[in-house]
Amino acid sequence: MSEKNALAILGSPHVNGTTAAMLDWAISKAGQAGYTVTKINLYEKKLSFCTGCRACMDTRICVQKDDIQEIAALLKGCQLVILAAPVYWANVPAPVKNLFDRLLGTAMEETSTFPKPRLQGKKYMLLTSCNTPAPFSWIFGQSRGALHNMDEFFKTAGMKSIGKVVCANAKNQKGLPKQAAKKIERCLQG
Numbered sequence: 001m002s003e004k005n006a007l008a009i010l011g012s013p014h015v016n017g018t019t020a021a022m023l024d025w026a027i028s029k030a031g032q033a034g035y036t037v038t039k040i041n042l043y044e045k046k047l048s049f050c051t052g053c054r055a056c057m058d059t060r061i062c063v064q065k066d067d068i069q070e071i072a073a074l075l076k077g078c079q080l081v082i083l084a085a086p087v088y089w090a091n092v093p094a095p096v097k098n099l100f101d102r103l104l105g106t107a108m109e110e111t112s113t114f115p116k117p118r119l120q121g122k123k124y125m126l127l128t129s130c131n132t133p134a135p136f137s138w139i140f141g142q143s144r145g146a147l148h149n150m151d152e153f154f155k156t157a158g159m160k161s162i163g164k165v166v167c168a169n170a171k172n173q174k175g176l177p178k179q180a181a182k183k184i185e186r187c188l189q190g
């Protein structure tokens, strides 16, 4: 049987918040779908800022020795990434953006035209929450902005989306809304 490893990344500082609830539900569904899931909490990781040295374009891994080495190894060894991040200023929180920056040369190779992906064949799923209620969360670019940013990283890396789930109006939700739970489940069944 082929290996089915999933990397679940919590990109929220709140381990009991809406984003974490979405991720925990996705982890349980991924487990039922046969994945062995490794969960990491980005806010617990030691990650310096990307210095823009671009050495990773050749080395394929950041030259700074901190927790990026472990995360890059998990990324390379998995078939599915589930990234959960709340909307901060219509974008992703800083640690998530920094993760993408630190993985530049792990994810892609530069050419004279378009970037060449380095993580082809893997799948990804995006989970996000925001306080703006739907449909304004999308219309005014709140969740749209965060999803666009996350998509840009994974698509450029050559990975294929299996779904995106938004939990809008988060501050008025008690627990994980049924609709979001169902949507997460559907993405992981396919």
Ligand SMILES: Cc1cc2nc3c(=O)[nH]c(=O)nc-3n(C[C@H](O)[C@H](O)[C@H](O)COP(=O)(O)O)c2cc1C
Residues within 6 Å of the ligand: 012, 013, 014, 016, 017, 018, 019, 020, 086, 087, 088, 089, 090, 091, 129, 130, 131, 132, 137, 142, 170
């Ligand atoms: C710094 C910061 C910026 C935020 N920016 C937005 C925003 O642009 N749009 C929005 O709808 N909600 C915004 N929010 C609300 C968060 O998206 C909301 O608190 C989050 O969905 C809760 O997720 P959590 O339980 O994982 O923390 C912001 C919250 C913080 C702390």
